[in-house]
Amino acid sequence: MTEQGQRPDLPARPAGDDAEDDAAVIRRSHDEPEHFAVLFRRYAPGVQRYVRRRLGVSAADDVVAETFLAAFHRRDRYDLERESARPWLYGIATNLMGRYRRSEIQQYRMLSRTGHDPVTEPFTDRVDAAVSAEGQRGELAAALARLPAAHRDTLLLVVWGDLSYNEAATALGIPIGTVRSRMNRARTSLRRSLTTAGEPEPDGPHREWSAVTRVKES
């Protein structure tokens, strides 16, 4: 959940772009529409990575472009009190991805059934980083596919989009309490899927079951 600028691999910005926060960029874009492109430069790489993980490379190109174009068309409604447009942009991207829900779920199911991850195919040299978790990737993918859409969106905004709970609440237009609730439910659901796959839950019901048994015996 790092802010842009703290990532070591972020490319250097052209001089002049650093001075403005996002609200200032948007304000200026009312008179100079082309200035909105500064937001694309700042946030497109992150949005792209988030969308690519969910939908794959090909669909991500369309969604990324549409996200920033939709944001441009809605900039009149942007709350200029918010200095960072990041939650707003990720919220738009998440909303646009709703059209691709079926194909997103199909990709998780493919990963679950076959072990083949079509999303990472263009980046196969990086898959080695996940080898140690190979066996559980399938269960995780299956669990993701089973999540209610709202829970999945919230979870992935936080974990893959690096948004804080507050930012996710802003992105989705929901109270932060709802974000917490959805995160708890989503994580519980994923945890249960992984536990069923064979890994014991460290602080789970086994101890409670043992305690109940002892009470009954006495």
Place this chain on the structure above:
Amino acid sequence: MNETELLARLREEIPFQEASPKAERLFLAGLEHASGNPRITRRRAARWRSARRSQLTGQLALAAGLSLAVAASAAAAAGLVGGASSVVSPAPHPGGARVAPAVRELAYRVAAAAGQQPQVSPNQWVDWKETNLNNGAKHNFEVWTTADPTKAAFVANGKVYNINTPALGKNQQYIGQPQGSVIPAEHGGGADYSGVTGTIPVAYADLGSLPSSPKALDRYLADLKGPDVGLDPPAIREFNAIEDMIISYVMPPQLTAELYRALGEIPGVTADEHAVDVAGRPGIGFISPAYSDGSRDEIIVNPQTYQFTGYNSVENGHPVSYGTAILSEVPVSGPGVQP
């Protein structure tokens, strides 16, 4: 490792990279259209690319006209463009661009415009005013249809007549809009309808199940089977299916946008920046690959707004003899109601 850490591992498999050239190009094309100032957008793109020392110089030279875009793409491919601020001279454009990126560029611009249209429900009535050219004879008419064209009506002598679309038979429907006319009493009275009929391979009710990515949508359309789907090559079948939907249905804007994007991915589709509809209005056209008899179909959009304005059938070496120009297409509250 807990579930969140495992989930984060999946994200790490996707590298953090600069926005793809395609996403950048699509965004800049849309920004240009939305801001209405191509020169400003092009300057911004050039300075931006120069600052990033990108290898994309010249690839995104968005010009005011398609001919410039075609020349820029060709020059970049040939390595002739030396820097971000290079100026590319317009190339001759005889009415059919062969370079796919220009068609795709047009398709995405039209899609961006289509995606901004208001939502529409299937039973929304729409008032159409059209000019139809058939065998050289031109005729203006007005008709009302629902967005999903299950209902249609026309007005004659102040009276609304329903056009009986179910009477066409199973799986048959009007392609484009039907025309209605009243039969004189001395000839029996009643109403008569005419129009191109056939089967659109994707029913309106099934539009939501279409694949959303352009290439997947094209493959899906090419694989459709049905009474009107013949033995034409896949590219023709894809173009036909999209054309039939665009000219017959009033669709949710995102679906219309997806269809236009898919249009731009069909091999052999060319762009015509000198298109003229049968009402004599200039436009930009998507021209289909050639049919077996050498003829081609053309979907025409307004060159400024990119709104759909008509369609023609162009015979090999002959002027247009069949076509329809959409003079206006306006949602209304019911059949016979004027906007």
